[in-house]
Amino acid sequence: xxxxxxxxxxxxxxxxxxxxxxxxxxxxxxxxxxxxxxxxxxxxxxxxxxxxxxxxxxxxxxxxxxxxxxxxxxxxxxxxxxxxxxxxxxxxxxxxxxxxxxxxxxxxxxxxxxxxxxxxxxxxxxxxxxxxxxxxxxxxxxxxxxxxxxxxxxxxxxxxxxxxxxxxxxxxxxxxxxxxxxxxxxxxxxxxxxxxxxxxxxxxxxxxxxxxxxxxxxxxxxxxxxxxxxxxxxxxxxxxxxxxxxxxxxxxxxxxxxxxxxxxxxxxxxxxxxxxxxxxxx
Numbered sequence: 001x002x003x004x005x006x007x008x009x010x011x012x013x014x015x016x017x018x019x020x021x022x023x024x025x026x027x028x029x030x031x032x033x034x035x036x037x038x039x040x041x042x043x044x045x046x047x048x049x050x051x052x053x054x055x056x057x058x059x060x061x062x063x064x065x066x067x068x069x070x071x072x073x074x075x076x077x078x079x080x081x082x083x084x085x086x087x088x089x090x091x092x093x094x095x096x097x098x099x100x101x102x103x104x105x106x107x108x109x110x111x112x113x114x115x116x117x118x119x120x121x122x123x124x125x126x127x128x129x130x131x132x133x134x135x136x137x138x139x140x141x142x143x144x145x146x147x148x149x150x151x152x153x154x155x156x157x158x159x160x161x162x163x164x165x166x167x168x169x170x171x172x173x174x175x176x177x178x179x180x181x182x183x184x185x186x187x188x189x190x191x192x193x194x195x196x197x198x199x200x201x202x203x204x205x206x207x208x209x210x211x212x213x214x215x216x217x218x219x220x221x222x223x224x225x226x227x228x229x230x231x232x233x234x235x236x237x238x239x240x241x242x243x244x245x246x247x248x249x250x251x252x253x254x255x256x257x258x259x260x261x262x263x264x265x266x267x268x269x270x271x272x273x274x275x276x277x278x279x280x281x282x
Contacts, residue, residue, distance in 0.1 A: 003070050006078045006100040006226075007130040007168050009044045010202035013225040018277035019205075022046035023269060024082060024230035026053055028065050029262040030237065035069045035077060037269035041279040044075060045269075046100070048082040048228070051089060059089075059096035067097055075282040080132075082228070090120050094127050102132040102171070110135075110157055117165040125166075132204060132226075135161050136173025152188055155198050162199050169202040169226060170195075174219070176207030189218055196223025204228065213275050220277065229272050233265050240264035 006020070013020050023034045025047050038045035049062050063079060070077040080100040081093040090101050103120035105113035117133045124131050136153030153172040162170060172195055175187040195203060202225035208216055209231035216227060244257040251257060273279055 001070065001074065001076065003067055003079050003097065003099045004076045005128070005130050006046060006080060006132075009046075009076060009078065010130075010169055010225050012281070013278065014202045014223070016281075017221065018281065019220045019225050019227045020044055020046055020278055021269070021272045021276045022048050022080060022082075022204075022226050022228045023233060023272075024048045024050060024053070024228070025062070025066075026056070026234070026237070029258050030233060030265050031062075031065050031069050033262045033265035034269050035073050035075075037266045037273060038075045038077065038282070039073055040266075041270055041273045042075065042282045043273045043278045043280070044077070044282050045273070045278075046078045046080050046226070048080045048230075050082045050230075051085055054089070054093075059093045059098065063093075063096040063098060083134075084120075087116075087120055087123070091123065094124065094129060098129070100130055100132070102134070104134045104171075106134040106136065106151075106171075106173075110161070114161055114164050117161070117167060121166045130168035131166075132169045132171060133161065133165055133167035134171035134206075136171075152191060153195060155191075155194050158195060159198055162201060167201070169204055170199065171204040171206050174205070176205065176211065187215065189215075189222055192219055192222035192224060202226060216275055217277075227272070227276050229268075232268050232272070236264040236268045237261040 009020050025031045047066050066079040078099045081098050082102050083104045084090045084102050090103055101124050103117050105116035121131045135158050136151045151173045174191050203223050204226040205219055205224045206228045208227045240261040241257045244260040
């Protein structure tokens with residue numbers, strides 16, 4: 001089916017206490033793997049690209065790949081700009097066919113973040129595209145994203161931010177980090193419960209790769225409606241390629257080790273879909 005927006009799927013997830021698994025894609029094989037996982041699990045899914053991934057190719061190339069894969073599938077799939085850091089990039093994504101946008105002003109002071117995010121919400125609304133904002137820093141390093149600290153979202157600031165920007169969903173800081181965890185994160189899961197009660201919109205968890213399954217599921221029970229997965233997929237893809245070439249060092253056909261990597265990513269995606277509880281929700 002054609003790409004859909006994230007708005008309805010996230011609202012349904014919030015109302016029914018599960019989460020949509022959102023997967024960061026680096027290439028065609030990863031897009032195919034995630035769509036195949038969604039099909040097998042009968043789950044709605046979100047495909048995502050970050051600014052650095054887009055520089056590797058372009059919004060047009062990723063949008064074309066995602067649209068083709070989604071059209072051939074029977075599940076709802078959205079294409080989301082993850083951590084969009086400029087209005088120009090968000091506009092490029094809209095023109096290319098992205099069906100959802102995140103605008104990330106979390107590094108800015110509150111007033112500036114509100115202004116920066118509100119502008120994106122306004123021009124995306126004209127195209128009927130929902131916007132995810134972020135308040136409270138997610139620590140760690142992934143792509144261009146780097147922060148030494150994991151800042152926690154202040155509930156009162158969040159209430160103001162949501163009301164003044166009009167975002168459709170909100171990425172919150174509860175102690176998670178991007179990339180591989182060097183040590184156990186200091187999470188504040190109770191903050192999710194507080195924010196769910198105060199904010200009447202879907203909440204997003206970044207930095208889920210590396211968290212224990214039980215921790216993710218507890219976050220979902222408390223009010224998370226979208227869980228981002230990136231590093232786990234990269235690890236699976238890269239390890240599969242390395243393993244294949246170690247077993248067959250003479251291989252010069254990218255399709256062969258690409259197929260092995262695609263299958264490895266699919267297995268991880270199926271596992272994450274199950275943990276999020278969105279299987280059978282398509």
